[in-house]
Amino acid sequence: MANLAVVVDRLARQGKDNLEISLVAQDQQTLPQWHAGDHIDLYLPNQVIRQYSLTGSPRDQDEYCICVKKERQSRGGSRYLHEQLRIGQTLEISAPRSAFPLLDAEHYLLLAAGIGITPLLAMAEELEAQQKSFELFYYVKHSMDVAFTKRWLKGFQYGQCHVLCSAEGQSIRKGLPDVFDTVQAGTQIYLCGPEAFMLFCQDACLSKAWQAEQIHFEAFAPLKQKVVDEQQQGFIVRLNSTGQEFIIPPDKTIAQVLVEQQLSIPLSCEMGMCGACLTRVCQGEVDHQDTVQTESEKNASEQYIALCCSRAKSAVLEIDL
Known part of the structure; x- marks a missing residue:
């Protein structure tokens, strides 16, 4: 699906360092339907591409809402949105897509930390609309960090929400909530937040005999970095459009080499998590x-490669560029 032009309709502070951004379709066009767990690519005027989870109710098709934390080490994404974005400004986004779908279950346990609340709020809203039971645990450092305070005060009919502040002695490091002590076969667990939070929750759930298939997560960085193979071989990348060939050494990615050659490559996370640089493979x-x-996509007859991290098993890889 082609990218969409949207207009910034509303900006609102959500906690100390979070900015909620409401996006509406340009010229009153209808926005594509989205689902809990979906995210969009946001193309910024400073040539930065970032992925943000959609939040709020998926039943509301009049707007897309994202919530962005201002990062101290921002590389241009959150800093631009917090400091330069204005109501009425036009932006380009991708259609919604998901690597974090809400599966069918009898009950749901949702664990969020910090800005990781954004996709889990959407899940809570969707579960409420479906009249399905859930329990949400939202961890922040201080009470001033809480986003969507009005929504938590309103409450849910079919679910429970707990806002927990580590500064008040309610850190996840003290252990998972008691409800996790009893494994429930019909329950699915959803996690979202910083790496340390995710790893702790995942390991704690597994230690309590929850099955790996019951645990789902969305991280904003890889949970575990892959160890670089010291025996990793170089290979050749050939561009389908021109026939140009470039040597990819063991210590560089395809994207790094192509960017060095002044080729325009759509990059965002540069960690193989977002899909911005997925490119069709012609041969190899x-x-x-x-x-x-x-896994099914990786084994499909038509292959796509993430230029920022994946490599070739064959000596030559021809890509659709």
Whole structure:
């Protein structure tokens, strides 16, 4: 699906460092339907592309809402949105897509930390609309960091929400909530937040005999970095459009080499998580190292490679550029 032009309709502070951004379709066009767990690519005027989870109710098709934390080490994404974005400004976004779908279950346990609340709020809203039971645990450092305070005060009919502040002695490091002590076969667990939070929750759930298939997560960085193979070989990348060939050494990615050659490559996370640089493979065998594609996609007859991290098993890889 082609990218969409949207207009910034509303800006609102959500906690100390979070900015909620409401996006509406340009010229009153209808926005594509989205689902809990979906995210969009946001193309900023400073040439930065970032992925943000959609939040709020998926039943509301009049707007897309995202909530962005201002990062101290921002590389241009959150800083631009917090400091330069204005109501009425036009932006380009991708259609919504998901690597974090809400599966069917009897009950749901949702664990969020910090800005990781954004997709889980959407899940809570969707579960409420479906009249399905859930329990949400939202961890922040201080009470001033809480986003969407009015929504938590309103409450839910079919679910419970707990806002927990580590500064008040309610850190996840003290252990998972008691409800996790009893494994429930019909329950699905959803996690979203910083790496340390995710790893702790995942390991704690597994130690309590929850099955890996019951635990789902969306991280904003890879949970575990892949160790670089010291025996990793170089290979050649050929561009389908021109026939140009470039040597990819063991210590560089395809994207790095192509950017060095002044070629325009759509990059965002540069960690194989977002899909911005997925490119069709014309010939050759791929060594997939991304986390955005499913196993079925990685084994499909038509292959796509994440230029920022994946490599070639064959000596030559021809790509659709």
